[in-house]
Structure formats: structure tokens, C-alpha cells
Amino acid sequence: HLGVGAHQDDLEFMALHGILECFERGDSWFGAITCTDGASSSRTAGYADVCDSEMKRIRGMEQRTAGLIGQYGFVAQLGHPSRVAKVAGERRPRVDDLHALLRKARPRVIYTHNPFDKHPTHVGVLLALLEAIDGLEFHERPEQLIGCEVWRSLDWLPDEHKLLLDCSSHSQLSEALARVFDSQISGGKRYDRAILGRRWANATFSESHAADAASEISIAIDLTGLIGNKSGLPVLVNELLDNFRSSVTDTLRDLAHQ
Numbered sequence: 001h002l003g004v005g006a007h008q009d010d011l012e013f014m015a016l017h018g019i020l021e022c023f024e025r026g027d028s029w030f031g032a033i034t035c036t037d038g039a040s041s042s043r044t045a046g047y048a049d050v051c052d053s054e055m056k057r058i059r060g061m062e063q064r065t066a067g068l069i070g071q072y073g074f075v076a077q078l079g080h081p082s083r084v085a086k087v088a089g090e091r092r093p094r095v096d097d098l099h100a101l102l103r104k105a106r107p108r109v110i111y112t113h114n115p116f117d118k119h120p121t122h123v124g125v126l127l128a129l130l131e132a133i134d135g136l137e138f139h140e141r142p143e144q145l146i147g148c149e150v151w152r153s154l155d156w157l158p159d160e161h162k163l164l165l166d167c168s169s170h171s172q173l174s175e176a177l178a179r180v181f182d183s184q185i186s187g188g189k190r191y192d193r194a195i196l197g198r199r200w201a202n203a204t205f206s207e208s209h210a211a212d213a214a215s216e217i218s219i220a221i222d223l224t225g226l227i228g229n230k231s232g233l234p235v236l237v238n239e240l241l242d243n244f245r246s247s248v249t250d251t252l253r254d255l256a257h258q
Helices: 010-014 016-022 052-069 082-086 092-105 120-134 171-179 191-205 230-256
Strands: 002-005 031-036 074-080 109-113 144-148 162-166 217-222
Touching (some): 002 010, 002 016, 010 109, 010 171, 016 109, 016 171, 016 217
Parallel strands (some): 002 109, 031 074, 109 144
Antiparallel strands (some): 162 217
């Protein structure tokens, strides 16, 4: 299992399912790839006067600490500036780095950002990853590609397109992983509370007519159809948006004419 995220802490928030799948296992390993350098991170309180170079050092240390706590197989931090993820013409170095790591790691499952995320850096990482996968030989490609929620929930997806990832096990581990990133939590962003609240809410609101099947759920979307077919992304996005629009308007129409 491999997580490919934009920022330090993205993987602990969005790819927890993969971390838990491999935790304390001798036959499965979670690998972590973080693409940006952390220099543009939010900072207030005790971190308000931290310069960019020091913030990069702190964020890198936090990510490595998370890797130790979660027993990751490896942590690779590419150190690219966040801004380049949003510029198509500057994507090649990140694509090349990802391509090289994918060939070495040979993951079976990849967790990454989803195309509906409102953070442009996250979407830029997804595009770079799709291009890197596209360059792999067929036998080198992963079996599954999963798009996860961070800066926009995926609870709006039609149920048939949702992947409900059970993250109920090892609750102390998941909380410990979230708390590692003190530079963000003490620096003004309570991600540790927000991500736990989202998983709790997903578990309860995923089904209206049945008891909760899990205590924590992350919602994701299966992007496996894009493996080796990055040009299919706009088609998938438009199809899902059209499905969502139709489901809302159809319900309103049906109820209005009863």
C-alpha cells in the first residue's frame, strides 16, 4: 500500500485505511510519499515567527515521526515547492520523481487525492501521479488507485460510486498520528479534531436506515479506471457531477408530483 500526498500530514488524514491495513503486519507495508516541502504551511502562536527554511525542517521531522509511529515501510519527501504543483509546465520533475519511486516500490494499492478536492496543490499532485503511472509498463502498474477526501468531503457522491473505508481499528494510533503535526495544530489548524469528526460523521451518515456498521469511515472514490488512462479524468468528473445533479433533481421532481 502506498500513499501519495501533497503535504506533510495529508497521508495520515486521508490514507489512514492503508496505514491500518499494514500496521503490525509482516506481509504488508505502507509507503509514504509527500511531494511538497512544507514551506507554505500555516503558522501562528508559537510558530508565528518560524521562517520558511525552519518550517520545512519541522514539517519534515513531523512526517518522519509519523512514519515511525505508523510503522511505515518508507517515507519519501520530494521537497518540491507547493506552487509548482499548480503549474502544468513545471510538473515534470515531480512526475519523474514519482515514476522512479513507483518503479521501485511496485505498490498494489495507491491512496492519493481525489479530483474534486478544492485545494489546487492536491489536484496538481493527482495529475502528476496519473502521468507517472501512465509511463509505467503494464506489469509495473498498481491494481487499485483510490482518491481520498481532504479539502472537500465526498459524502455527496452517489452511493454506488463511494468507497467506504473502515478506519475503526487502532483508534489510539490514528489519534496519535494526527497529533504528530503540532506545527499545524498549535499553529492554528485543528486538523486532529476535524479529521476525527469527519470520520465519525461519515460512519453515522453513510446509511440512514441501519445502525452504524463502523465507528470511523473515510469516504473515497475508485480511480482505478484511470490507471494508464489519465485522459479519462475529465470524463469521469463530468459523469459523476451529472449523476449527482440528476439524483437531486430527480428526487425533487418525484416528490413534487406525488
